[in-house]
Amino acid sequence: MNANLHMIIKELYLKDLSACRTLAKKLAMLLKTGDIITLDGNLGTGKTEFCRAIIHALGYNEDVPSPTFNLVQVYEPELDDMETPAVWHIDLYRLENEEDVFELGIEDAFDTAVTLIEWPEKMGRFLPQEHLKINLKMAATEEARSITFAGGAYWQKKLGALEV
Ligand SMILES: Nc1ncnc2c1ncn2[C@@H]1O[C@H](COP(=O)(O)OP(=O)(O)OP(=O)(O)O)[C@@H](O)[C@H]1O
Ligand SMILES: [Mg+2]
Numbered sequence: 001m002n003a004n005l006h007m008i009i010k011e012l013y014l015k016d017l018s019a020c021r022t023l024a025k026k027l028a029m030l031l032k033t034g035d036i037i038t039l040d041g042n043l044g045t046g047k048t049e050f051c052r053a054i055i056h057a058l059g060y061n062e063d064v065p066s067p068t069f070n071l072v073q074v075y076e077p078e079l080d081d082m083e084t085p086a087v088w089h090i091d092l093y094r095l096e097n098e099e100d101v102f103e104l105g106i107e108d109a110f111d112t113a114v115t116l117i118e119w120p121e122k123m124g125r126f127l128p129q130e131h132l133k134i135n136l137k138m139a140a141t142e143e144a145r146s147i148t149f150a151g152g153a154y155w156q157k158k159l160g161a162l163e164v
Helices: 017-028 047-057 098-104 106-112 120-126 153-158
Strands: 007-014 036-040 072-075 086-091 113-118 132-138 145-151
Touching: 007 017, 007 153, 017 047, 017 145, 036 047, 036 120, 047 086, 047 113, 047 132, 086 106, 098 106, 098 120, 106 113, 113 120, 145 153
Parallel strands: 036 113, 036 132, 086 113
Antiparallel strands: 007 145, 072 086, 132 145
16 A cells, blocks of 8 residues: 555544544545545544534535444435435444445445545555545543544645644
8 A cells, every 4th residue: 555645644632522523524525426435443532423513514504323223324415416425334343354344335425425434444455545544533631632634635735724
């Protein structure tokens, strides 16, 4: 793998859930169809909360349940809405074999939607290399988190000015 593909772009300290949501909203405003974001981090670090904030910020006002059981939740814009990207929110925690990912129709998402993937390591070699890698870690207090963004040149350029 090309070593430049996932250079650390930035590491930010988020003091609480509200800071996480604010950052997710700012990131959402930069996203376009075709963008793939993976979220790593232990159980309960806030991967789903982060995705939820992105999806709401893109204008989807409905509930955003964790896709733990369905594995995929799809959000589609209204037919006359040419601006809002579709979103595929995917949680691969329960995926047993890498190959099973194709049963989800995931390759369609890569071209036609913004794809957010929790537990990306479960799809192993089928994960496209060009993606933004987000890592969430617990920090000093119960609500504090440390977040790291890593990616290639495309993401470095896009996230240059992103701050909490
Ligand atoms: N700063 C924070 N960011 C995100 N979640 C937070 C924060 N502080 C507290 N929380 C709480 O932590 C929990 C995070 O749960 P969430 O489902 O988002 O985790 P997850 O990483 O998706 O877990 P899983 O691996 O089970 O999918 C929520 O209950 C949320 O309210
Ligand atoms: Mg989750």
